[in-house]
Amino acid sequence: MPVISFASSKGGAGKTTSAIILGTELAHGASVILVDADPAARLHRWSRIAPLPDNIEVIRSEGERAILDEIEDAAQRAAFVIIDLEGSASRLASFAIGESDLVVIPSGEEQQDADAAVETLAEVAREGRARRRDIPASILFCRTSAAVKSRLEKHIQGQLQAAAPVFETQLNRRTAFSALHNAGAGLRDLDRSEFNGVDKAITNAEAFAAEVVDMLTKEKSDAA
Ligand SMILES: Nc1ncnc2c1ncn2[C@@H]1O[C@H](COP(=O)(O)OP(=O)(O)OP(=O)(O)O)[C@@H](O)[C@H]1O
Numbered sequence: 001m002p003v004i005s006f007a008s009s010k011g012g013a014g015k016t017t018s019a020i021i022l023g024t025e026l027a028h029g030a031s032v033i034l035v036d037a038d039p040a041a042r043l044h045r046w047s048r049i050a051p052l053p054d055n056i057e058v059i060r061s062e063g064e065r066a067i068l069d070e071i072e073d074a075a076q077r078a079a080f081v082i083i084d085l086e087g088s089a090s091r092l093a094s095f096a097i098g099e100s101d102l103v104v105i106p107s108g109e110e111q112q113d114a115d116a117a118v119e120t121l122a123e124v125a126r127e128g129r130a131r132r133r134d135i136p137a138s139i140l141f142c143r144t145s146a147a148v149k150s151r152l153e154k155h156i157q158g159q160l161q162a163a164a165p166v167f168e169t170q171l172n173r174r175t176a177f178s179a180l181h182n183a184g185a186g187l188r189d190l191d192r193s194e195f196n197g198v199d200k201a202i203t204n205a206e207a208f209a210a211e212v213v214d215m216l217t218k219e220k221s222d223a224a
């Protein structure tokens with residue numbers, strides 16, 4: 001049922017990777033439909049590399065005229081719908097954000113990332129105003145270093161924490177995450193002799209998925 005969009009006005013922020021991580025994690029306990037709403041179709045490409053479990057379906061969106069029907073249909077069929085958007089504002093992105101129960105905004109730790117995240121938050125707020133409802137959005141730090149933060153990194157994080165909710169979990173920069181684009185499927189399917197740190201990546205991904213579920217549950221109870 002819930003619709004989760006990954007949005008950011010910056011290309012390469014980590015939307016597709018984080019959407020794959022969330023989708024494959026949630027699929028351990030529920031059905032998931034991933035909608036590739038980016039013409040570059042990297043999510044769709046990932047889905048064709050290796051077999052996926054039966055409860056994951058990947059749909060390639062037909063574009064802005066079709067997206068509302070695609071979301072409605074997916075929300076009726078799956079426990080979670082995850083939409084991977086392109087890295088720039090578009091009517092399609094606006095439509096998807098307007099239908100979302102949660103918008104995840106991935107961000108790195110550079111000023112450009114923070115600026116793009118703030119811009120995306122403003123876009124979500126505008127969609128919310130147009131639809132007269134609050135659209136929950138949360139920043140996800142990704143591609144971050146697991147090491148101690150520099151002053152600049154702390155400054156950027158502080159800036160974004162002041163602007164919006166931020167996931168406590170960060171998807172650190174890990175080879176196991178980027179490897180998914182080449183290996184296909186999920187973290188548990190990676191060849192451990194080929195990639196380091198798979199277990200840490202799994203723990204990291206589980207924490208992110210649990211936080212998303214908590215956030216959606218909290219929203220539902222707040223709305224009741
Ligand atoms: N947590 C991570 N750890 C390691 N590499 C990552 C992580 N997140 C993203 N990357 C890498 O960074 C690059 C950009 O990530 P990704 O494609 O997910 O971004 P995007 O926001 O979907 O980009 P676009 O706007 O172009 O669609 C990719 O090469 C990906 O493998």
Ligand SMILES: [Mg+2]
Pocket residue numbers: 015016017038042084085086
């Ligand atoms: Mg992408």
